[in-house]
Amino acid sequence: xxxxxxxxxxxxxxxxxxxxxxxxxxxxxxxxxxxxxxxxxxxxxxxxxxxxxxxxxxxxxxxxxxxxxxxxxxxxxxxxxxxxxxxxxxxxxxxxxxxxxxxxxxxxxxxx
Amino acid sequence: xxxxxxxxxxxxxxxxxxxxxxxxxxxxxxxxxxxxxxxxxxxxxxxxxxxxxxxxxxxxxxxxxxxxxxxxxxxxxxxxxxxxxxxxxxxxxxxxxxxxxxxxxxxxxx
Numbered sequence: 641x642x643x644x645x646x647x648x649x650x651x652x653x654x655x656x657x658x659x660x661x662x663x664x665x666x667x668x669x670x671x672x673x674x675x676x677x678x679x680x681x682x683x684x685x686x687x688x689x690x691x692x693x694x695x696x697x698x699x700x701x702x703x704x705x706x707x708x709x710x711x712x713x714x715x716x717x718x719x720x721x722x723x724x725x726x727x728x729x730x731x732x733x734x735x736x737x738x739x740x741x742x743x744x745x746x747x748x749x750x751x752x
Numbered sequence: 753x754x755x756x757x758x759x760x761x762x763x764x765x766x767x768x769x770x771x772x773x774x775x776x777x778x779x780x781x782x783x784x785x786x787x788x789x790x791x792x793x794x795x796x797x798x799x800x801x802x803x804x805x806x807x808x809x810x811x812x813x814x815x816x817x818x819x820x821x822x823x824x825x826x827x828x829x830x831x832x833x834x835x836x837x838x839x840x841x842x843x844x845x846x847x848x849x850x851x852x853x854x855x856x857x858x859x860x861x862x
Contacts, residue, residue, distance in 0.1 A: 684842065739797040
């Protein structure tokens, strides 16, 4: 059974720091991996999608990497800002159009 | 372009009442999903649909029903509300890759 784990559960950093959020999954046979951002009381915003054949994706200050063989993905946030404070969720899909299996999320707080 | 929309935003139900959570998407996506999010439990799939007229159960389908008569709409029905159904419900859609989520419906069953 595929399980997704995110460590740490919470992270607090000063503004301007570069940081890495971790996501691990137990079965390497994934179709894709998606990173989301969730603000308190709000829905999920898709940040990056990595197909199983890709190693990384970048969007602005965000860079996500994927290592299928080790069952790991990282989300790198450069020059963090207070506006980056949110919960970040990692999710994997096992097939096209398949359900997403979510991690528990990392709650990020960026202090001014 | 509205994306995925959900109504209502918030609802309080009494035990045993019924209601329908509405979900619509205007992206012509064939796949649609219903998830629930409980504190500390992550998101769990309730039901999903691969196209109009086709639905299937997810991980936690008990107490819910769905229908998919059109590509755009995917309503979720609660027939006899129970306190265990207190949660935040998210609808999502996709074409073949990324899933896009609606803003959610917060449901409280008392």
